[in-house]
Amino acid sequence: MRLSRSFLPTLKENPAEAQIVSHRLMLRAGLIRQTASGIYAWLPAGLKVLRNISQIVREEQDRVGAQEVLMPTLQSADLWKRSGRYDAYGPEMLRIQDRHKRELLYGPTNEEMITDLFGQTVKSYKDLPQVLYHIQWKFRDEMRPRFGVMRGREFLMKDAYSFDLDYESAVATYRRMLLAYLRTFQRLGVRAVPMRADTGPIGGELSHEFLILAPTGESGVFYDAALEEQDWLDEPVDTNSPIALEAFFNRVTTPYAATDEMHDEAGWQAVPAERQREGRGVEVGHIFYFGDKYTRSMDVSVSGPDGNQLYPEMGSYGIGVSRLAGAIIEACHDDNGIIWPDAVAPFRAVILNLKNGDELCDAICERIYSTNEEAFLYDDRAERAGVKFADADLMGHPWQIVVGPRGAKEGKVELKRRATGERHEVSVDDALALVLAG
Amino acid sequence: MRLSRSFLPTLKENPAEAQIVSHRLMLRAGLIRQTASGIYAWLPAGLKVLRNISQIVREEQDRVGAQEVLMPTLQSADLWKRSGRYDAYGPEMLRIQDRHKRELLYGPTNEEMITDLFGQTVKSYKDLPQVLYHIQWKFRDEMRPRFGVMRGREFLMKDAYSFDLDYESAVATYRRMLLAYLRTFQRLGVRAVPMRADTGPIGGELSHEFLILAPTGESGVFYDAALEEQDWLDEPVDTNSPIALEAFFNRVTTPYAATDEMHDEAGWQAVPAERQREGRGVEVGHIFYFGDKYTRSMDVSVSGPDGNQLYPEMGSYGIGVSRLAGAIIEACHDDNGIIWPDAVAPFRAVILNLKNGDELCDAICERIYSTNEEAFLYDDRAERAGVKFADADLMGHPWQIVVGPRGAKEGKVELKRRATGERHEVSVDDALALVLAG
The missing domain is CATH 3.40.50.800 (Anticodon-binding domain)
Known part of the structure; x- marks a missing residue:
């Protein structure tokens, strides 16, 4: 592209509204412009970045057998009433009435819709496992949108949902997705460290957040440097083998890594001092196993091997695609501006x-x-x-x-x-x- | 993709809710599923079609120098109050209140937003012309959504907007876009015939709709067969030459073509009988010159060669991307099912x-x-x-x-x-x- 003809407006001055470096640089480098509070237009160079990130995310999802669909941005409130979440979800849900006074909402996430689509389509255990994902705009009506695309209201997210027949199979799916995530972030040119997250009433250890070190991160993080040195692209994991997947999972989860929420001082002190890494982290991904929470509440079952109806075990797997554009800049910049990783750069x-x-x-x-x-x-x-x-x-x-x-x-x-x-x-x-x- | 593992649910029976062939076939071939009235999820094969269409549209827009951006789905009502359209736009506009009681809307089109973005960025006549486009979901709250994705509420559209310094330059831009459209539809494997459309108070002849013959089309169409025989991909138009563009424009607009709205019996009778084509047509694109309507009402000007402020001349150029998936099927099917053109097919x-x-x-x-x-x-x-x-x-x-x-x-x-x-x-x-x- 010829810069003289391009819609690529750089700014010399730091915009007053931008408090953090990625927001400042995205505005100054002509990647985005705000069109309403927490809502942004992506200019040509910004869109290229967004598309490069999406494409890497897509390739790694496809690689573990996930299939891409595209669900709409607006959802019927009825779906959420079936799962019981409509009233529970707070003011971050943007509720809408159409001309016939029917209740719609701008999807903040898609568990209900995908469970319903799955239930209309898959009837037998023989068609499991299934992993479906989409890359689509979501809306969360943040009280105080800030930090540019890092905490916007309309944001682009990849969300995948898995359906397995039993817990063992769900665990294998979860571990495959963990590998896909490590590969994805490494290809994007950043190291996102997986940290065990709270599983709430579900229990177990199958919830991990992925955090990128950045001074403006929302969580404190503590981890063993071993986790940022590993080359996951070179990791020869046989993803068809549950045993290989378990060994891989143990390799990833053995070194210490925790956000301040889950921090455990004794575990931390066991990490040799020269390998201790401590700072702030920005969450760019989250994987989560939640069993039959939605299939049961929405009564979506498949026929099992012996003819009885079973509720599939589900997990969900999110990556904040638009947020990553900001998070990568938080991790990759100097006083003069952005330092794009090759795979993400709008131009080589x-x-x-x-x-x-x-x-x-x-x-x-x-x-x-x-x-x-x-x-x-x-x-x-x-x-x-x-x-x-x-x-x-x-x-x-x-x-x-x-x-x-x-x-x-x-x-x-x-x-x-x-x-x-x-x-x-x-x-x-x-x-x-x-x-x-x- | 292995069909045994894929999320590609075909239906043997014709779904009762589908009145037209493309809607029936899209459901039966597992391309889409309805999630709410006039709102659809695109399953893997359907998404591939949508992406193939988008990519061809994108390549032809880029080819005439348009630059891709991505504007958000939600817009601030303030923008529309500036142009004066907020109150004028009827109940098809989905109006939304956020948690702070601020008025938003789900964009049905983007003239206001692009004019505002342009005005923030372009200050001098030297930076004209500019053509910007995006491919983004829109929403129009149709009274009676029907015909599947042909008249849905949430739909994917390519909309381009041009900014020129004067009328002559705007005409050249319009003609370049006309060529891009003819090439786009031909590459998609269908013949969309350009027909002069009503220009309302703007006047002139710079408004064309593109229609695909289909028995369920919303308009009657009458045209000279010459228009579907021309190979536009082989048309050597020098798009930098206003004279070449004018000659091209005359070649396209000389043969008779009109919807019933603009039909003129005398012109029609002048077409040799063997070349008369008559039927129903589905609109899949529309190009429109509207001068300084938005730049003036929103007071967006650039400095001219002699220092005075000028309101750029605008045009808008739409293609119904999701509608095209249905329209192509309307044009390409038999009793057994869909006959995908090679360029659009989900699989070769x-x-x-x-x-x-x-x-x-x-x-x-x-x-x-x-x-x-x-x-x-x-x-x-x-x-x-x-x-x-x-x-x-x-x-x-x-x-x-x-x-x-x-x-x-x-x-x-x-x-x-x-x-x-x-x-x-x-x-x-x-x-x-x-x-x-x-």
Whole structure:
């Protein structure tokens, strides 16, 4: 995309309404604009980020056999009356009346709807397990929306729901999803540490939150550094084997990790001091087993092997997709701006033309740009070099390809890696090879 | 995807609630399920169709320089009060109060919001023209939702908005978008005929609806067959040249085409009888120039070349993405079911294993399936051949690869083209080459 033609408005000043760094940088880098309290429009570069995150989430859900559907944003209140949650859910639920005075609501989550859809479709234990997910906008009417997309009201979430015949099978599904989550966050370029969460009346140990370290996080977190060193993409888990899944689960859950809510000082002191990590954490995912809570309350059963009706065991698995755009910035930035992980960046590189109108500089820039107009943002504006450098750092492209008149004469460009600040003078072809390789 | 493991529930019987063929087939082929009046969940195969349509729409919007954003579903009523439409818009607008008693609404369209976003960002005539679009869920509270996704309440729409400095530039933008629309519909495998629509108080000739012939269409249509014979993908229009665009516009708008609203018997009689096409039409797109209606009412201006403030000229350009899923079926089906155009089909082919458990049949099916698990639906169910054939026709995959024990011994499969019914016995490799080529 050519920056001179693009809808990518950067701001020089810090917007007064933004209290935290990710919110400030998302506004300044032209990713989002607020349209109402806690509600945002995603501008072209922001939408690319949102889509990159969604696609990685999708690929990892598909990889563990989850199937994507798309449920609507509005739901009938009747569904929630069947589960008994309609009255229990507080003022965060946005309740709506249509023209016929029928009660609707903007879905804050989809347990009821998916249980109903499942029940209309699946009648026999032979069709289990099933894992269904969607990536859809939700609404929670927060009392005080703040921190930009980190605590907005309309937000994009991936929520998956699993249906298993019995507890053992549900446990295996839960563990597969744990692996999918670890892989997802690692691919997104951040380390989200799984921490045991309160299971309330359900009991057991099958509830984990995933937190990213960030000074503005809502929880205190304590964990063993072992958890951020593991390469989950390289973890050879046979996801068809319950025994392999159990061993994997134990490897993940043995090192100490807890939010302040679940913190246990004795366990913490057992972690060698050099491996203790402590700070604030932002929740970006949550996986949760809740048994037959919804299938029973909504009376959704399948016929079992011996003909009797059984209530499937369920779990739910959320990832805050729009929140992640902010959380990744909280984890990946410096004083100059965003430092996008490669997999999430709206553009792989920005091409900085230091002398617009110079025949050679223009030709080199055009040549680079034409190789992949999707991957490159071409800063062809008639601005000073200083402005271009500052905007490039602010927007956080993984690579900057700097084209100036001196190097151009020798067919050279300067390649800067945003994350490290390293710069190298290289040929145009080498720059292209490096940038497009990742 | 393996059909035995997939959430793809076909129905043998015609659902009583469905009055038109596309609605019946979408329910029977397991594409959608109703979750509330006029509100649908998209099951995995339906979501693939929706995504295929969206992607083609997106590519053609990008091709004419439109930039994709994503505006939220909920809007502040204040925006609509600025343009004066809040009170004028009737009961189809879903009005909402949040917990602080602030007035929100579920966006039925986005002129106000985009004009506001544009005004926050673009300050100078130098940054024009701009075309912005998004593909987002909308809500219109229809009095009597019916015909499935053809007249639902929550629906997916692509809406684009253009901002130009003057009328001449706005006309060029309009004509570029006309070309994009003709290309889009042709790529989707249907012919949508552009017909001049009423421009109301704006006047002029810059409003066109795009209609697909379907017996259940809401309008009568009359047009010259020349309009469905043209290959718009092969039309070499220089979209940077106003003259080329004008010539193109004249070619498109010269042959007779009108809905009953705009029908003119004298013009119609001038069309040679053998080229007269008459029937019902479903509207799937609408492009509309409306000048400075919103920029003026919302006081959004840019500085002009001589320093004075100017109100940009706008147009809007809609495509009913979810409606198209139904409209394409209205245009593409027979008594046995859907006949998906290749570009829209959820799967390129179904693999029909006529003898599950037969070592050779299973091996051939698995071999074909493993070449591209995304492109193929593998019917591995323990069902009779007749059931598999009927479901394959119902679901409308462009190709059926039939694997039976007799052919299997010779390494042969039967390849059936859904649209024509043609069948050929071919080698497995030839089948793969044919199916994956398109």
